Amino acid sequence: MYNIFDELSWPQFVKLNGIDKMPLNEQVSAYNQYLYNLDVARQNWITYQNKGSLSGEINNYITSVNFGGDELTTISGFSDAQIIVTFDRSVEVTGTPYIDASNQQQGLGADSTTRYSYSSGGGTDTLIFVYQQAAAVTNTQSDVGAYAIKVSFNTTPTTFTNTLSGCTNGTYTVTGTWAAGTVTGDTSGGNVSNIQVTVVSNAITNINFALATTASGKRFTPGNTLTIQGSSLGAEGAGTYVFTIQTSMLLGDVNGLTGTSITLNGGTITNTEGGNISLAYTETDRKTAIAS
Numbered sequence: 001m002y003n004i005f006d007e008l009s010w011p012q013f014v015k016l017n018g019i020d021k022m023p024l025n026e027q028v029s030a031y032n033q034y035l036y037n038l039d040v041a042r043q044n045w046i047t048y049q050n051k052g053s054l055s056g057e058i059n060n061y062i063t064s065v066n067f068g069g070d071e072l073t074t075i076s077g078f079s080d081a082q083i084i085v086t087f088d089r090s091v092e093v094t095g096t097p098y099i100d101a102s103n104q105q106q107g108l109g110a111d112s113t114t115r116y117s118y119s120s121g122g123g124t125d126t127l128i129f130v131y132q133q134a135a136a137v138t139n140t141q142s143d144v145g146a147y148a149i150k151v152s153f154n155t156t157p158t159t160f161t162n163t164l165s166g167c168t169n170g171t172y173t174v175t176g177t178w179a180a181g182t183v184t185g186d187t188s189g190g191n192v193s194n195i196q197v198t199v200v201s202n203a204i205t206n207i208n209f210a211l212a213t214t215a216s217g218k219r220f221t222p223g224n225t226l227t228i229q230g231s232s233l234g235a236e237g238a239g240t241y242v243f244t245i246q247t248s249m250l251l252g253d254v255n256g257l258t259g260t261s262i263t264l265n266g267g268t269i270t271n272t273e274g275g276n277i278s279l280a281y282t283e284t285d286r287k288t289a290i291a292s
Helices: 023-054
Strands: 060-067 077-087 091-092 097-103 113-120 126-133 160-162 170-179 192-200 203-208 225-229 240-245 253-255 268-271 286-288
Touching: 077 097, 077 113, 097 126, 160 203, 192 225, 203 240
Parallel strands: none
Antiparallel strands: 060 077, 077 126, 091 268, 097 113, 097 253, 113 126, 160 240, 170 192, 170 225, 192 203, 225 240, 253 286
16 A cells, blocks of 8 residues: 655656656756655644544654754764654653664665664653764765765856866856766766856856756766866867866755654553553654765
8 A cells, every 4th residue: 555655755756747857957846845745744644643533542742853963974974863753751662663764865875765773762752763874985885875966056166177278258068077086996977968167268167067967876976077178168269177076066865754653673662651652753854965
């Protein structure tokens, strides 16, 4: 049976009829609206469960669910990324319950689900669930990733090498040729086409990735470079413009709380003072991976 509260991942969403024909910027807007509408529906359902038909039967319930702890830093790794679950009253825990967060894979991480396992908090009203990921100093794919070029990125370059000459002022659509950067072991990446650049006096003053495209699954790391040929910047253009990819240019996966209840996994979560408890919750937060 299909659960309407199961969140569609980004790769699933963009394949939907009608969505698949939209420009990328419209797909992003539609996906954000879909996530907002889903959150509202979940909140309405939880309100009904906790305060509607079960009124008078439940004497403890979840009041908030939020991400906390370490940032999802995909290069340096992290040991204490958290989901923090707060109850109305204190609870006791046995075993290792968990919460499966969705991983939308916008940043090309390997897994569509990120499992946060119970770590601490029994005997209090706040439980901590933790996810860990080892350091990945190359762009070798990790479960949670931040490897994709941001298609919405629009910037004045700050780190570059410019040997352009003879270029004609104007705006051009060009291809950036990928090269491995300073991070040892870079093995992915690829050329980025449909980059829009503005040229003034043999210098690129703006780079816009709004329509940029890369080969499917290609991953990038801060320190990689993209080279634009002067020959693509006017009839007399020569030389090259090489700019370095920064952390801010890369899109990270987004963890979200897709379920509506904690999975007990053979364990228990019970009221310290006895009585009935509801483990239902609604999504209240998201967390985005960072290429650092």
